[in-house]
Amino acid sequence: METLASYVRGRWERGSGAGQTLVNPATEEPLAQASSEGVDLAAALEHARAVGGPALRALGFAERGALLGKMAEVLQKNRDALLELAIANGGNTRSDAKFDIDGAIATLLAYAETGAQLGEARFLVDGEGLQLGRSPRFHGQHVCVPRCGVAVHVNAFNFPAWGFAEKAAAALLAGMPVLSKPATSSALVAHRAMALLVEAKFLPEGALSLVVGTPRELPGLLGAQDVLAFTGSGETGARLRALPNVIEHAVRVNVEADSLNAALLGPDVEAASDMYELFLKDVQRDITQKAGQKCTAIRRLLVPQAIAPTLRDDLAELLGRVRVGNPALEEVRMGPLASAAQLAEVREGVARLAAEGRLAFGGAQAVSAEGVAAGKGYFIAPVLVEFDAGALADAVHAREIFGPVASLLAYSGDAQEAVSIAARGAGGLVSSVYSDDVDWVREVALGLAPYHGRLYLGHPKIDLAPGPGTVLPQLVHGGPGRAGGGEELGGVRALAFYSQRVALEGSRPVIQKILGMRG
Numbered sequence: 001m002e003t004l005a006s007y008v009r010g011r012w013e014r015g016s017g018a019g020q021t022l023v024n025p026a027t028e029e030p031l032a033q034a035s036s037e038g039v040d041l042a043a044a045l046e047h048a049r050a051v052g053g054p055a056l057r058a059l060g061f062a063e064r065g066a067l068l069g070k071m072a073e074v075l076q077k078n079r080d081a082l083l084e085l086a087i088a089n090g091g092n093t094r095s096d097a098k099f100d101i102d103g104a105i106a107t108l109l110a111y112a113e114t115g116a117q118l119g120e121a122r123f124l125v126d127g128e129g130l131q132l133g134r135s136p137r138f139h140g141q142h143v144c145v146p147r148c149g150v151a152v153h154v155n156a157f158n159f160p161a162w163g164f165a166e167k168a169a170a171a172l173l174a175g176m177p178v179l180s181k182p183a184t185s186s187a188l189v190a191h192r193a194m195a196l197l198v199e200a201k202f203l204p205e206g207a208l209s210l211v212v213g214t215p216r217e218l219p220g221l222l223g224a225q226d227v228l229a230f231t232g233s234g235e236t237g238a239r240l241r242a243l244p245n246v247i248e249h250a251v252r253v254n255v256e257a258d259s260l261n262a263a264l265l266g267p268d269v270e271a272a273s274d275m276y277e278l279f280l281k282d283v284q285r286d287i288t289q290k291a292g293q294k295c296t297a298i299r300r301l302l303v304p305q306a307i308a309p310t311l312r313d314d315l316a317e318l319l320g321r322v323r324v325g326n327p328a329l330e331e332v333r334m335g336p337l338a339s340a341a342q343l344a345e346v347r348e349g350v351a352r353l354a355a356e357g358r359l360a361f362g363g364a365q366a367v368s369a370e371g372v373a374a375g376k377g378y379f380i381a382p383v384l385v386e387f388d389a390g391a392l393a394d395a396v397h398a399r400e401i402f403g404p405v406a407s408l409l410a411y412s413g414d415a416q417e418a419v420s421i422a423a424r425g426a427g428g429l430v431s432s433v434y435s436d437d438v439d440w441v442r443e444v445a446l447g448l449a450p451y452h453g454r455l456y457l458g459h460p461k462i463d464l465a466p467g468p469g470t471v472l473p474q475l476v477h478g479g480p481g482r483a484g485g486g487e488e489l490g491g492v493r494a495l496a497f498y499s500q501r502v503a504l505e506g507s508r509p510v511i512q513k514i515l516g517m518r519g
């Protein structure tokens, strides 16, 4: 069995010890082992800071963008092999796997384009210059320069390619070297992507490193110029933020954590209308895509009381058609959860919901999955739990269940009631609103806005709309409160996290000369 090595200090280094075994979550067949034990992480970080950082900072944005373009090319050329690995190690259907791999490629290309647009500059001029006193000579100008440390990226298991690429794209374009740590259970895809990039030999030495295994001591080694971007559970995020070195050195930390994303149906929407069908389609996709293991997946459906029973029946019918099984089979529409631990956690979550509401479809019990030996794999069927209008439904708003599980909450149709129910999620990545009544949409959207990083306003006339679950590189990804309080992507906004904003204050001609600006 292959033992995955880490790529640090410009070479592959194998950890000692047996490490953790990566499996195919559909069949439980072991695929590889990974360990970071014995890998000198302090030296790896220092190499990235000392070698990768200066090499990247010497390049302009367009040159860094060109590197991202080449990264995208390498992944595109090897797309089929990466898809196969995602199917085997991630429990992804082919369509789920494309969502991850193609998302990675598209995000790299988007940031390559941003780099080309930013041109030869090596840092960003932030806003207009300011006259600070009576004399126009006394001048101020903000600029954003790359930080001199290393960007450590700790990723979640659900998007091994996209998570790796979207974080790396922003950091590399900003001029910071990256050390990426994929989640262990699904690390094969990120590991292969790294191997392909190393083989292609175009990245400056030290610009990109990868540590596989469970290097729990890694975040504790970061200093004042380093940054840590974490995606995963709220508990781990809170632990990382509270590390003594993080507090003492004010290490910049971005956390993308849990989210109880809501989808709100307006009181004007009639059954079988285009808006209703769009809502159903988006909800069904979000419950089943990647077996619901998507940080942006819809978890709570807020549906007017009058239409809730119809919607429940229509959705249950759609969920009943989903074929669950080995994602390597073409006819299968939903694969397993990523690991035995995830399955146990999701089952517990379903039991908590069912104790307060009513199971309208599926349940926590074992499911017979197509194309796998009986009892094998981490499968669960899609689950829908319904709650009456006015029900407390504490369990719904208390904890994200990271699987194919959604709660249907009936409400009166009143905009303020919808907002206050959704706000019980205590901060989310994205919620979606479906209505043709623009006044209702305005009230709901502005009411939800303080609690979210993104709001998706569904409309059946938008062709090929990806639904709320797709994160686009042009728009910010992150959210307040439970969602971690972080922000990634959003075009050029993403560079801010990897940059130091500094105010230059002094003589205008001097500042303009330094910045290469015309007076």
Ligand code: NAP
Pocket (backbone or CB within 6 Å): 154, 155, 156, 157, 158, 181, 182, 183, 184, 185, 213, 214, 215, 216, 217, 219, 231, 232, 233, 234, 235, 236, 237, 239, 255, 256, 257, 258, 259, 294, 295, 400, 402, 429, 483
């Ligand atoms: P997790 O246990 O927090 O793990 C996430 C990552 O952190 C993994 O790479 C893990 O490594 C690493 N890790 C765990 N404990 C660590 C520690 N003490 N020090 C350093 N690294 C540590 O989360 P998970 O259960 O795998 O992921 C699922 C959660 O992620 C869900 O709750 C979901 O909501 C959230 N998520 C959020 C987003 C978003 O964009 N907001 C996206 C995807 C997922 P190992 O794998 O080696 O343990």
